[in-house]
Amino acid sequence: AQTVTQSQPEMSVQEAETVTLSCTYDTSENNYYLFWYKQPPSRQMILVIRQEAYKQQNATENRFSVNFQKAAKSFSLKISDSQLGDTAMYFCAFMKQEYGNKLVFGAGTILRVKS
Amino acid sequence: ETGVTQTPRHLVMGMTNKKSLKCEQHLGHNAMYWYKQSAKKPLELMFVYSLEERVENNSVPSRFSPECPNSSHLFLHLHTLQPEDSALYLCASSQDGGNEQFFGPGTRLTVL
Numbered sequence: 598a599q600t601v602t603q604s605q606p607e608m609s610v611q612e613a614e615t616v617t618l619s620c621t622y623d624t625s626e627n628n629y630y631l632f633w634y635k636q637p638p639s640r641q642m643i644l645v646i647r648q649e650a651y652k653q654q655n656a657t658e659n660r661f662s663v664n665f666q667k668a669a670k671s672f673s674l675k676i677s678d679s680q681l682g683d684t685a686m687y688f689c690a691f692m693k694q695e696y697g698n699k700l701v702f703g704a705g706t707i708l709r710v711k712s
Numbered sequence: 713e714t715g716v717t718q719t720p721r722h723l724v725m726g727m728t729n730k731k732s733l734k735c736e737q738h739l740g741h742n743a744m745y746w747y748k749q750s751a752k753k754p755l756e757l758m759f760v761y762s763l764e765e766r767v768e769n770n771s772v773p774s775r776f777s778p779e780c781p782n783s784s785h786l787f788l789h790l791h792t793l794q795p796e797d798s799a800l801y802l803c804a805s806s807q808d809g810g811n812e813q814f815f816g817p818g819t820r821l822t823v824l
Contacts, residue, residue: 601754632812642802642815688755698743698806699768700813702755 599624601691603703610679611711617664618674618706620689626650630692631665631672632700637685645687648672679710714738716816718803724822725793733788733819735803743808744786746778749800749818761786762808793823 600623610616622631633645648656648665655663660680664673676683689703716737725731737744746758760768761780775797777789786803800820804813 634815639817640800641817642804644812644814647812698762698808698811698813699757699760700745700755701757704752704754 599626599691599693599701601689601701601703603687603689603706605706606704607707607709609709609711610676612679612681614679615675615677616679616708618676618687618689618708620672620674620703622670622672622689622691624670624691624693626693628694630694631663632690632692633661633663633672633674634688634690634702635683635685636688636705637682642688646674676708681710681712684708684710716803716805716814718801718816718819720819721817722820722822724824725790726824727793727795729793730789730791732790733801733803733821735786735788735816737784737786737803737805737814739805739807739814741805741807741814742783743806744780744783745804745806745813746786746788747802747804749802751799755802759788790821793821795823797821798823
């Protein structure tokens with residue numbers, strides 16, 4: 598069974614600075630997907646960024662980028678130029694290629710952006 | 713309405729009550745999901761429906777009963793719940809094939 602570990606329960610960052618959230622996972626699969634989801638205090642979970650395991654290039658979405666290390670089974674999220682609106686719970690998630698698209702989530706990291 | 717909607721947003725029920733949670737997706741997706749989010753625990757996948765067929769039932773107690781009448785609607789029927797079932801219940805949908813899941817706002821359930 599796959600597991601996802603987020604070792605940082607809480608993180609803080611000053612506005613405009615950069616922060617990195619850690620995620621490691623355990624799987625014997627070779628083809629899979631990794632995601633970072635954001636859940637602001639309003640509770641609506643939204644996708645931040647997505648990475649296909651077969652792609653060596655790290656995914657980037659504006660201020661958000663990942664450092665995907667397949668051999669190390671590591672998938673960290675870097676947020677540049679942090680904004681107050683980035684304050685949220687961030688979840689790392691794993692999905693293997695199979696019928697049903699089942700996500701396995703980590704426990705989450707609470708990120709607080711301070712002004 | 714756009715995206716994934718859930719009703720009610722808040723629900724308080726006694727252990728002997730019967731209630732239902734409703735989820736509707738307006739995205740044309742063919743898969744829908746129920747998750748349970750408890751404090752200080754990872755999101756737990758409860759049920760998966762793909763093309764209106766249940767493909768996953770993660771050892772969920774029988775007091776939770778899902779129903780998927782069509783690809784746009786998903787229900788979670790609740791009966792004789794326990795206080796430990798109090799949680800945020802999230803619905804999600806996706807297009808099968810490794811794509812992202814879109815989540816609803818959740819139903820905050822409190823069992824007294």
